[in-house]
Amino acid sequence: MISRPDSTMSQVARRMLSAKAEQFTESVIREMTRLAMKHGAVNLSQGFPDFAAPAEIKEAARQAIADDINQYAITWGAKSLRDAIVEKFERTQGVRVDPESEITVCCGSTEAMMSSMMAVINPGDEIVVFEPFYENYGPDAILSGATPRFVRLRPPDWSYDERELAAAFGPHTKAIILNTPNNPTGKVFTRAELEFIRDLCVRWNAFCITDEIYEHILYDGAEHFSMARIDGMRGRTIVINGMSKTYSVTGWRVGWAIAPPEATQSIRKVHDFLTVGAPAPLQQAGAIALNSPPSYYDKLAKDYVTRRARLLNILSSAGFTVFKPRGAYYIMTDISRFGFSDDITFAKFLVEKVGVAVVPGSSFYNDARDGASQVRFTFCKKESTLAAAEERLSHLHDHLSAR
Secondary structure (H helix, E strand, O other), rough: OOOOOOOOOOOHHHHHOOOOOOHHHOOOOHHHHHHHHHHOOEEEOOOOOOOOOHHHHHHHHHHHOOOOOOOOOOOOHHHHHHHHHHHHHHHHHHHOOOOOEEEEEEEEHHHHHHHHHHOOOOOOOEEEEEEEEOHHHHHHHHHHHOOOEEEEOOOOOOOOOOOHHHOOOOOOOEEEEEOOOOOOOOOOOHHHHHHHHHHHHHHHHHHHEOOOOOOOEEOOOOOOOOHHOOOOOOOOOEEEEEEEOOOOOOOOOOEEOOOOOHHHHHHHHHHHHOOOOOOOHHHHHHHHHHHOOOHHHHHHHHHHHHHHHHHHHHHHHHHOOOEEEEOOOOOEEEOHOOOOOOHHHHHHHHHHHHHHEEEEHEEEEEEHHHHEEEEEEEEEEEEHHHHHHHHOOOOOHHOOOOO
16 A cells, blocks of 8 residues: 655654665554454455365475485476476466476465566666556556556446556556456456457557466456466466465465566565575475365355355355455445445444455555555455454444444
8 A cells, every 4th residue: 555654753763774664664464463353353355265174285295305305496386386387377278388487486476466567667768567456566557667547447337448558558658457257346357348458468569467366266267367368468477376365375475477488587586585585395285285186276266156146145145245256255335325434444334333344445445545445355265264354244233233
């Protein structure tokens, strides 16, 4: 979330600290998790599963540690994991990449995104960002030195205006950041939408940096298209992905960037001096995870269909206006009918009085006012968690009446 200058901060302190860090706050999402713990609230804010990771993957990690795979892996990723990434990307997207020159394994997709942006951005470059956006993208732009140009996705289907998007591109555009399936909206970009973006990238000689971490969490027949498989984009797409969401291991921090060779060379250098390398035993386990059979992904999708329906019903019954997602595991809602001045006030009320933690919508927008009537829920939770949220939200109107 972009921050506003603190007038109480002394001029001396400002000179000693980074001006970049003053331009954004700590993560609002992680702050809501801290507030959930403080108030004993049901945490429907941060997108981490509270159910067990697959037993086979956990056993693979234990075995790797027992086998003494405990020292540095190759900086840009263990060979077994890079080979598994190649095989899976070709199997799911029909695109063959070179594990030796086009893959960099990083400490989660967060670092993969940061390394990629720092690898291609120069002073004066601009990046195009759809909003609402995953909250990291704003600080990523600032830290990499880019100037963001925001383009609005509008409910209920979170579509973009082609004229607005075209106007955001220009001679200084270095890249567009694309997240599909999207956090926080659940939008899944169609092939036609990607082809329109492709035409702009080709016209202005820009990269598409595409965050595909929710690729297997899809609903209602939606299909995930990687920009790398769109004609003309193989050489100008940087694909960001990781293990955390698909395999329910958000704490392992194993992600990767797939990019053309020249971009990969630059990404690897940035990655090397940011983190050196991702955890070696967990990379070994990752190679096992990526070779999971189709039945694993089918069950994953089926389970999330059930969870989505469960939370949609809970929220609708509690009086929220809900926007049904086609991918990922979040639900954006409109809170206008509850009569709060803004999303921050409502989120604070919900966590303190009702006992349910959500993410204020303003954290996903450049201008906080644009998200003042929205909050985001997540449903990557076990049934007992959703049941507890249902019980507490059933008393929402009692709490509203007592205000």
